[in-house]
Amino acid sequence: MQIHKHKSNGILSGEDLGFMQLKFSRDRRDMLKTTGTLVGAAALASVGDSLNAFAQAKQAPGVPVVGDSLNYVDGPKKGQAAAVADIVVDAAPVTAVATDPATGQPRRNEGESDNATVLLYRVDPFKIRSDMQRDTVQGILCYSAVCTHMGCMLSDWDAPTKCFMCPCHDATFDPLQDGENLAGATSRTLPSIPIKAVDGKLVVAGEPSGYVGVKGVS
């Protein structure tokens, strides 16, 4: 049935009503689209949060976190943030600990900061493989200091081969081969820690490349 009233009388015609229905349908469709987009964005954000939580959960507690400073564990500058200029090319690695910038305290797991302890080793940047360059700073590489065999601290340095060594069962890790386990006790590859320089100081720039410490033990 057609409606023949004119809008000049304040009464809408059938054509007007048809237009309004069409417009309403479009508006409703646009609203649904917008709602759908917002719901989709919220869902994606939720998935992103879940992935971040998963990434954190897959590590033991107390590992370095993006933004942490790397503070010297010993020596005359103990407690201070490691500076690019302090790390000497081809010298034995320097031990540092990932420190929460909000509290000024090292990351800890049940009171221990082993999982947050790292080794800083510097070489001529041209010696670093192209696929490893991105996570380094001016030739400085950063690795977890926790042996992946049974969790001892990697306190030994084999100067002739320029490898990290574990005092417990002689596991040997090559910093120029992305932490590959070369000798001694068979172990997983040593995780590297991406770093960057901020105002000349070294800062954690990404998540560890693998599980820090002994897999399955926190």
Ligand code: FES
């Ligand atoms: S704990 Fe390091 S080699 Fe066994």
